[in-house]
Amino acid sequence: MGVLLHYQIPKSKFVILIAGGTVLAVLCALGVIAIVKLYASRLRALEAEKRLAQFEAAEKTRQRIAEDLHASIGQSIAVAKALVADLLEQHPECAAALHSLYNQLNSGMEDLRQLSQALHGERLLETGILIAIRTDIELAERMNGYVINSSLPDEELPLSHETKLALYRMLQNAMANIYRHAQASLIDITLQTDEGGITLIVADNGVGFDPDQEQQHPSLGLDSIRQHAAQLGGQATILSAVGRGTTVTIHLPHTIADE
Structure with missing residues (x-):
């Protein structure tokens, strides 16, 4: 046992x-x-x-x-x-x-x-982003007949050349979207700086669009703006409604300055 x-x-x-x-x-x-x-x-x-x-x-x-x-x-x-x-x-x-x-x-x-x-953004930005924006505004008014109100800083922004070029291209994409789709007559462009960073606002009085539909089928131009802003550590907000125009707001943090 x-x-x-x-x-x-x-x-x-x-x-x-x-x-x-x-x-x-x-x-x-x-x-x-x-x-x-x-x-x-x-x-x-x-x-x-x-x-x-x-x-x-x-x-x-x-x-x-x-x-x-x-x-x-x-x-x-x-x-x-x-x-x-x-x-x-x-x-x-x-x-x-x-x-x-x-x-x-x-x-x-x-x-x-x-x-x-x-x-040829590289060449134009040699004179600064403010002159580049004013040149585009003048060209759009003369060639396309838009009324454009602008509010820009008095002095050149302390940004790296790459950031200036990206910001300038985002403005051009926003304007191109207006030319192609908005059927607008009035455009407001604001570029301002504060303690939080740099903000570019492009607003029009055009036909606008349905945001839900744009999310399902993103516009290449607007999507490019979002991607460029994100790449620089910022954010692009696009507000619109049918018959009420479109406002593109691009915010970049100050950390991208003087790179």
Whole structure:
């Protein structure tokens, strides 16, 4: 007849085993959480790199278009001006009409120059973002007939060149959305700074849109504004309603200044 031995684990060791198991489980959970966070962070970094690459590619495309416009259409206008000058010498009786045509060609050349500079953001921003914005406003008023009210700082903003260019492109995207869809007559542009950061507001009195529908089918221009703002650590808010116009508000923190 065998003897059955019973071994009872001391209470102190049992507590130690439970505590050790709990600590191990917590460490495993923390490790999993850290891995998930690292993975999510890497995904965000990859998305940011992707958006940056897309932005840089778009910049190169704009620069190429600007150069092509200036080279091709600019040359054609220059030739036309030379022909009009010759006609003026040959037909002085048509001087009034030819002078008018010559002035129109000069105006077209100036519009082309400003349009090329707007596309070639690097070149235009050498003079500062405020001059760039004022140039775009002048061009939009002259070429598209908009009434544009603007409120801009008196002095140039202390931003890195990359941030200025991104902010300028966000303004252009907001304006392009107005040109294409808003059917507006009045545009308000405000650029202001305070302790919280930099705020750009572009509002129009156009037809507006249904925000729920825009969320389901995002506009490429508006979505680009959101992505650029997020890439700079900021936020873009777009408010609209059918028949009540659209307001785009872009806020960037001061941490992006003087980079």
